[in-house]
Amino acid sequence: MFLINANVLDGKFCLRKADIEIEDGKIVRLEDSLPYKEEDLVVDCAGYTIVPGFVDVHVHGGAGADSSDGDAEGLRNMAKFLLTKGVTSFCPTTMTVSDAEILKALETIRSCMDDKEGAKIVGVNLEGPFISPKKKGAQGDEFIQAPDYDVFKKYYDSCGGIIKLVDIAPECDVRGDFVEKASKLCTVSIAHTATDYDGAVDAFKKGVTHATHLYNAMSGLAHRAPGVVGAVFDNENVCGELICDGIHIHPAVVRTTFKLMPERVCVISDAMRLSGVEDGGQGMLGVNMVTVKDGKATLPDGTIAGSVTNLHAELKNLVSWGIPLETAVRAMTLTPAKEIGMENEIGSLAPGKRADLVVLDENLEIVAVYHLCFCLCRAALTAGHEDRIREEQKGKKICIAQIAEESYPKTARRAFAGGSPHSPSSRRTHSRCSRSKTTAHPRRIFRCRRSITRSRRCNTRCSDRLHPCTVC
Template sequence: MILKNAKIMDDTFTLVDACLSTEGERIADIAPDLHGEEEIDLTGCVVVPGFVDIHIHACVGADTCDASTAGLAKMAAHLVTKGVTSFCPTTMTVSHEEIEDALATVKACMDDRPFGAAIMGVNMEGPYISINKKGAQKGEYVKNPNWEEFKGFYDGCGGIIKLVDIAPECEGADEFIKKASKLCTVSIAHTDADYDQAKHAFNIGITHATHLYNAMSGMTHRSPGVVGAVFDDERVRAEIICDGFHINPAVLRVTFRQLGEDRSVIVSDSMRAAGEPDGISELGGQTVYVKDGQARLKDGTIAGSTTNMHQEVCNLVRFGVPFKQVIKSATINPAREIHEDADIGSIKVGKFADLVVLDNDLNIKMVIARGKIAVDNR
């Protein structure tokens, strides 16, 4: 397959006039002029890398913690229509047995891949968080960091855990961070930590922040908090929910400017109501009420999102964040966080042919996943 007459966002994230050819699942060539049997004219379009969502619990009625291969397949098929070509199903703070079942189910889907977005591994959001900042996580399953338990999860699922959350002020956190960071990315999340505790955690192995601003101490002029610690440390990337509801658009502009091109990561953090009409839904065993696309618990606590990566990309461009940074934040930056950037996250010869074709209004015209056309809206 050869894509012609489009602007290609190359591996430096510069838009260039070029043709792109695929062979099997991979990108075979990028050159000014290529010819072959199957040529696709993309005049007026831009080709960017497939989006990578590393924090997504659920969508279209299916949830990672349902431990259902059919549910994960439904998620993968839906996500690819939104330009997501890779994702990490994300668990909640639920019981030990439910986490084990979810991990085993994800592993089964990785071994026998369903149509759509590729599953890259699991993100564990909880249970090792602060009860004081649990947000929409279920309090009865919150616990202190337990390295032995986590190692059992990790080994039991064949090492597919790509990211794990932790509140670093909790008992047992130091040992957990030092050991878990040798296996996967460790993220500061749902935490009551202050600036100094956060900086200490970064010094011993935390390199990621989960849904920046949400469920953590904010930054003021006298108390920098976790947010200030993230801004102040070049070693840490931060994921951000960009639906314009979790974080005000003006704050999003400031945040992306402060983090720069290489430390900002877009995530959906979506729950099962994403892609569904407003109404009553569920997250982590708790009833969620969705109105005007905003998901909340009965007490008003925000409960995940109903957005998707494509909508967030469109939001950020509309809010005034530079297009190059937006695309990097949806592709190569999350790929780096899960250590899969050798294969996904940018357009480069030898990488997977995971591509999204956008028109001038950022509408999705085509999605190519692992070298096959998965969506064709031309």
């Protein structure tokens, strides 16, 4: 498969016109212009931007499911939901629950790691139980434990070593050996902690290299008491998570953080089971009941309890707050991939890496998601046709054909209904796209043009930096 004429955010996170060749689920080549044969499947992505698939290393749930439930079907539904938001890789994140529940959750997550449906599970984030009761947030205090390496090693071994992140309140580590030992197995993160600047600096020296939801559930920055936040700013080896939903952190603080440590920001969702569920719903987060109102998830006492956002929504927030697209995307792709030691497989668009791609239009809306050589187009995302398409096209590579913002052409519907991608019905050009230029082998090219009126293109011409109008 070839994706041509796209605005591509390349491996160096520079936006440029380029073509991408995909084979067997991996990127083969990414160059300014690639030759292809007449029989090749080619997707013309002129006017669209292709970025790496998003990587969420801190997400508890979504679509009614939670990672701590120990329910494989719920986990699969969560993975499918995340894929519709551009997330192609994620770490299901556990809560502070009972020992038996954690072990069951880990076993279930491991059993789903080879699933072909939805976003790919690439590991586990163990947020509890080694936290401080003074900064528990929405975590239940009944099952909080002092950091104990032997307990952690039991968890780690029980799931075959798939734990990629473990959280710790360093001041609660009475034995003082947890970080040094655990950091040899996975990334150790400072989280839900009441420690101060000096305590955080000491933890960083021992091997902590990550900070869970920076600013939240930790000591903040003050001019005489820098706190954990100040310690993170002060240490170039520590990466800080940010929840960019506009609720957890003020946009001005987000901008300041990106200015101070642009390549050390890891955007996460921290989403719970009510993400993707209608506003006003209720659901459990660990041992606590959470209510969502106006997009804010809270406990009965008003404590913020995770979020109901997703990385795609956060990307749009960040760009609207003045963060460059390239910087924002990097913070939710390559940076989190590095934090879990998978930067050689995912996180950027480069030859040899997985072909996890998100196609965005000029409004940063998702047009398509490429994952495991399967293309989810907007019609599938909004109309819920993913399962039907996957069943009818089993074993085939699916292209996006004449994807439109406001309509879904009949020719494209035929292509997804099981017709050959090279059949006359799927080669036709939608009438609104008739002015689009065609490159070599026009009958083998599937157009990815905006199906919008010329007047609308004119209206976006001056303000659209990434996709200038080419018609008027």
